[in-house]
Amino acid sequence: MTVRRIVANIDAASIAPVQKFYSDLFGLEIVMDHGWIVTLASEQTAGVQISIATEGGSGTPVPDLSIEVDDIDAVYARAKTLGHDIAYDLANEPWGVRRFFVRDPAGKLLNILSHPE
Template identity: 55%
Template sequence: MKVKRIVTNIHSDAVSKAKSFYQDALGLHLIMDQGWITTYGFDQDMKVQISIASQGGSETPTPDISIEVDDVDTAYTRIREAGFQIEYGPVNEPWGVRRFYVRDPFGKLVNILAQQ
């Protein structure tokens, strides 16, 4: 058996709120909309990973979701311009990533990062 995909599911009674963060600010594509569930992503192969952590590193809270981008500074600017509150960073971490934390519209702590 081979795991092909891992999907993060966030419960909300306001599914449409996801668009402003995941599509508009982060640039993900709407790939499925059933009304009760929307899925954002890209139609390309990505690494399958799941992390278990006691903290988020640098003594930060463990994020609910980590999203790797190619340009963390552009993501930071877009997310701030969209009105989302930055909770940490941006910062260059000693393990080789540049990142920041932000809360999505559902209160989930999102770690936006880029490898350095």
């Protein structure tokens, strides 16, 4: 048996502002729209992972989603320009990631990260 895909489902009272958040911040595009559910995607292929945690590291709460990007500074600047709620400021963590936390319009806490080269 092989896991082919894991999809994050976000419970939202209204789809449009949440879809706009992920499209504007991460460049994700709509690949399915049934009205009651919209799926966004990227052309990139990623490995399947599930993290189980008691905290988010550095004393932070466990985030709802972790999203790895190739240019954390650009995404952080875009999040600030778009006026998004930065819940944990950009930091270089002792375990080797550079990250920040932001909340989406549905209130989900996102860990946006990159692994510096």
